Amino acid sequence: MKDIKEKIFQTIAYLAALLTVICLLAIIYGIFHDGLSLFKVVSWKDFLFTNNWYPTHYPPSFGAWALIIGSLTVTLGALIIALPLSLGSAIFIAEIASPRLREIVKPIIELLAGIPSVVYGLFGMAFLAPLIRQWFSLDTGLNLFTSSLILGIMVIPIICSISEDAMNSVPHSIREASLALGATKSETIFKAVIPAAKKGIIGSILLGFGRAIGETMVVLMVSGGAAQIPKSIFEPVRPLTSTIAAEMGETIMGDLHYNALFALAIVLLIITFFSNLITEIVFRPKRQK
Amino acid sequence: MKNKLLLLVAILTLTTITVNAKSKVTCAGSTTVLPIAQATAEAFMDAHPDINISIRGGGSGVGIAALINNSVDIALSSRPMKSKEISQAKAKGINPVPYAIALDGIAVIVHPSNTISNITISQIRDIYTGKIKNWKELGGPNLPIVVISRDVSSGTFEVFNEKVMAGAKVSSSAQLLASNNAVTNTVADTPGAIGYAGVGFVSNKVKALVVEKVLPSEKTVQDGTYILSRKLYMYTNGKATGAVSSYIAFIQSPQGQKIVKEQGFIPLQ
Numbered sequence: 001m002k003d004i005k006e007k008i009f010q011t012i013a014y015l016a017a018l019l020t021v022i023c024l025l026a027i028i029y030g031i032f033h034d035g036l037s038l039f040k041v042v043s044w045k046d047f048l049f050t051n052n053w054y055p056t057h058y059p060p061s062f063g064a065w066a067l068i069i070g071s072l073t074v075t076l077g078a079l080i081i082a083l084p085l086s087l088g089s090a091i092f093i094a095e096i097a098s099p100r101l102r103e104i105v106k107p108i109i110e111l112l113a114g115i116p117s118v119v120y121g122l123f124g125m126a127f128l129a130p131l132i133r134q135w136f137s138l139d140t141g142l143n144l145f146t147s148s149l150i151l152g153i154m155v156i157p158i159i160c161s162i163s164e165d166a167m168n169s170v171p172h173s174i175r176e177a178s179l180a181l182g183a184t185k186s187e188t189i190f191k192a193v194i195p196a197a198k199k200g201i202i203g204s205i206l207l208g209f210g211r212a213i214g215e216t217m218v219v220l221m222v223s224g225g226a227a228q229i230p231k232s233i234f235e236p237v238r239p240l241t242s243t244i245a246a247e248m249g250e251t252i253m254g255d256l257h258y259n260a261l262f263a264l265a266i267v268l269l270i271i272t273f274f275s276n277l278i279t280e281i282v283f284r285p286k287r288q289k
Numbered sequence: 290m291k292n293k294l295l296l297l298v299a300i301l302t303l304t305t306i307t308v309n310a311k312s313k314v315t316c317a318g319s320t321t322v323l324p325i326a327q328a329t330a331e332a333f334m335d336a337h338p339d340i341n342i343s344i345r346g347g348g349s350g351v352g353i354a355a356l357i358n359n360s361v362d363i364a365l366s367s368r369p370m371k372s373k374e375i376s377q378a379k380a381k382g383i384n385p386v387p388y389a390i391a392l393d394g395i396a397v398i399v400h401p402s403n404t405i406s407n408i409t410i411s412q413i414r415d416i417y418t419g420k421i422k423n424w425k426e427l428g429g430p431n432l433p434i435v436v437i438s439r440d441v442s443s444g445t446f447e448v449f450n451e452k453v454m455a456g457a458k459v460s461s462s463a464q465l466l467a468s469n470n471a472v473t474n475t476v477a478d479t480p481g482a483i484g485y486a487g488v489g490f491v492s493n494k495v496k497a498l499v500v501e502k503v504l505p506s507e508k509t510v511q512d513g514t515y516i517l518s519r520k521l522y523m524y525t526n527g528k529a530t531g532a533v534s535s536y537i538a539f540i541q542s543p544q545g546q547k548i549v550k551e552q553g554f555i556p557l558q
Contacts, residue, residue: 140479220467225464227465228462245467
């Protein structure tokens, strides 16, 4: 009897895992099925590397280079803004704050992760963009910088809490050894703790990258949506995600434009796949022989 | 248990019969007309529970093609049928009859502080292609122009593209925003901005420009003097009869035209 129960439980767990994998495969199949049809008409080189996204013009052109650059620059900007803040907070929480202060600060930072992205977008559009336009006396506040700033704030909790976990799991003996050798607190943090927690920190940055590049609502509302290669950080851009979201609603199913939006999804999928793959490689523990 | 099952079967059969007894009206076509069709259909079905209206988008061309293939009762179209489409229809024994149901006008808007108040179609085109980059070129303030456009698959862009751009491409540095409201809000916040939105969406936070000497308003769109406007149509095969005819009559009635206005479009009269 006990054996049967055990068997049933194992089978259910197995089926659950199987179903998840099937879901993923079905999504990938669907996206590739609809996206690859574009390349019967448009060469993949033109799609990836030319800069003219005029999907409803006659004749249409599907050059996504500016959209890819849009996604990458916004994400890079977000990481540049998020890294010092989130690593600084992680160091503070893990190494410097008293246990009581840690109990207060950590949940507050993690609360940032619980704010829905549309709320960030609304905040960016209604408050931050007009302020940024005034502060830097720009023509428009909906631009690369504003988007990066908001995305940066959104990825702080991800990078911070995972890095902090990594630093926390560094054995105390390492800190004690460093201090015993006469190193100061900051020398211990930068030369002993951070190198030991390196893997977790890199992994957290890659997860933050994945979060930022996939974010749609915020960039749809704040990036300005101009399909151009930005010449400065204060120019509007048009990331892949917001292009798909804005144009999918009213395209005709089976149209070339429809296929092109799926092809954009393939590009996004490949970018996130590689960032996940690298994360996986970084996190995987070395096998001891 | 068995009784309950029988009862269930009976109820199910009854509901299927009543559903079948309903007359069905199918519509497909323009995404611009879609919100009008949907909102009026809801009000109409409330008043006529025996009529069921189903509506699909797809674009004017798709709706007209569906009418030609006799697979829908009503084609929604944001333009008159092309002569090629009419001859296709005739060849298949379909006789398309147009019913105007609403007017659509788009206003070109700028920040209230902008001193420019008149503009021509060719000036608008030069701004959107990137040829004119500063308001001073039009006699306005020395301020770079921030060009704001709509997403290329929206109906509003479609009118603008057809009436203003005339085959030219909108510059890649133009910001593409996702809704009429996003455009008016952004223009209201940006001193150098120019944008366009459905006439029904223009508020006092922005300034609508006089285009080719005519100020956009309900009246100038209705009498046809404002150039950036168009009629929206429903096409039927032959003169509309039965449920289709009463649905179209409802949209054209004062009650239906009130809904048209609520959706940001302009009533016929």
